[in-house]
Amino acid sequence: YTLITPDHPGQTLIHIHPDPAELNRVYRADVAICADVLEAANMLARAEPPATPHPSAAQARADYLDWTTPAPRDGVTLDLGQCVLAMRERIAAVDAIICNGAGNFSGWWHRYWRYGPHGSQLAPTAGAMGYGVPAAVAAARRCPDKTVVAVAGDGDFLMNGQELATAVQHGVDLLVIVVDNGGYGTIRMHQERDYPARVSGTELRNPDFAALARAFGGWAETVDRTADFAPALDRALAERGVRLLHLRTDIEVITPGTTITRLRDA
Template sequence: MSDSPTSAAALLVDCLIAQGCERIFTVPGESFLAVLDALVERPQIDLVTCRQEGGAAFMAAADGALTGRPGIAFVTRGPGATNASIGVHVAHQDSQPMILFVGDVARPMQGREGFQEIDFPAFFAPIAKWAARIDDPQRIPELVARAYAVAISGRPGPVVLALPEDMLAEAVPASLAPRPMVLRPAQAVCPDALAALRDLIADAASPVAIIGGAGWNAKARHYFQQFAERIGLPVATAFRRQDAIAPDSPVYAGNLGYGPNPKLVERIRNADLILAVGARLGEATTEGYTLPSPDHPGQVLVHVHPDPEELGRVYRTDLALCCSPDEFAECAALWDTGAIIPFGAGAEAHREWLEWATPRPSGAALDLASCVAAMREALPADTILCNGAGNFAGWWHRYWRYSAYPGQLAPTCGAMGYGLPAAVAAALRFPERCVVALAGDGDFLMNGQELATAAQHGANLLVVVVDNGAYGTIRMHQEREYPGRVSATTLSNPDFAALARAFGGWSARAETTEAFIAALTEAKDRPGIRLIHAVTDLEHIAASGATISGLRSRPG
């Protein structure tokens, strides 16, 4: 191997290639020009130019969720990094692998509060698995490999590496080779723990499973579904993890989170055994740590999670298994279940979910339940749905069938503006699949500029903007807590259809269900950007049937 020097930036890019990186999302900055220059000669990596660092970081987080390998973003120091921090927060709370590289001030400038200087290891420490600075270019292979290992091991999550500008331009020996690809370690299941679990299930009268989360993948979905169906175990999915099991599984009981089926809530409250696999049992999934409660009196909790620090951290756990969800699911699927009498509750729970998840028209001019039903008829079963935060998503969470894996990109941390960037990442990752971005009017304008990224990079995606002229979720809470006293939640919106046309897309405005269905029929087979501006009535504020008038009349 030649000993002629190369730049640290070129070495960094070669290390990314060695780790399997094939796409980078970025907003360019002068602090990492050397990296951008190195990428010119390395066509193995597709460089996606984004319009705001928050959008770039959302795309990287979504790409990590789709592939199970770290999504990669490059941003500049100061404003670029702080903008990108929202994507790091999503990757952290959603347990998704991601690496954010931040161009930093030159090493002689550090500690002087130079131009746009931030102490990035300190800034990102609370929301990243690991945050560090690479000051020595000869350690690039070591630290990049470590970043991948940290991001994908245990509970997956984000890593942040700061790159001093002068370090990137420094020469390093060409003999300094990238390290081989880091693979996710398989975490074996303890046979004794499996035997104990089998006994607990055999003794249970009304068990239920809550699945989806850290380390969940297609293998986990396949084998856990086999296991649950063999014993008739009702299976609920954690908040915004609805693709963790096929919706047509005869034991699928529905999803937890905001606005769940009341019958599913009662089933979990009455369960004598709860088997949580992959799920953190966070606030949204558990209705504020009440379903179950951290001490869950009268209930046995078995928690399967790939990170030992998560087990027993919030919940008293009767049996903790630290292992990969897919390894656990495969072992469970191969069990000799002779001692377990199959439960009839799985089929009963599935019937209850089917009844709850059947769209029923509300009488609104543009009825979102009927719109979801129309989308189910018109779009392929393997469609990927991407949404940010807001009540608008409740109709799809309740009525859509998340049939494929991966099939759902939705931030469990409730970040607005996620849906469109996530859809861009999904459309680039799976160009053969239908990708839908769902957004509320407030949600969409958080990152609507990424339509430019979709157009520039040829992404095919359908965008549905649900416009009720308000920050609807906040208005719902406002009407509940302070009836009739509207403050700061009313929105004056642009013509979203015209905005899509400005980006070169096709669009339509729909104020009735019939107009929405007609627009969907025309849009579904078109290429490129297609946007339906769905104008709804604020009075109908949630998929659960909540209305503004109903909230106002509700007792305090």
């Protein structure tokens, strides 16, 4: 848990983590605290604020809001940033649980979805693929009053997507979003970064994910364009049970911040 990021002169980077081995492992903090994150957060919440706010606090807040607000990307047929924005407009973060496995697809939600209070995300810290759908089934069972969303890449979904059968069997309300770019995006990113244009073993021959969801007994639609996502999401949210949106995207847009072309040019 990074309390303050050093984006501006004079700020202090405080890193709180329950595992001492994680402190200063990836980056060096000004203050490293080994503590349970929730306990530390509760203590900080009870602390008296400074009489005079830090001069860069307002700027840091503005930078955060700007960084987490997706701008439309030119030339992109299905813009995932705008899809997340449409979700923010329709699903209250305080009432939502977002579940995802590992993969570049999750970067759009990690950056642009504004998570609610504790208990609003289920995701692996070990880079495990296939986690999102079964985690979402469990979340929907445990928290039937919440809007549970499983976000999965195509390769990610193919590892444990059969758990839709469990969701249908137990009658849970669950929205699944499959981001299908026809490949293992994270591995492709590493290939393009280290060995440009030398693609090996990262292309996928995918099924029709919407038809697959219907075969399990769920409701499903396929979305190919940004303008079609919000209406499809509205229809999905109006349904009950297992609902799946199959988003067909271009692997060229490999992350929220770069493209394959830029990686090759670099």
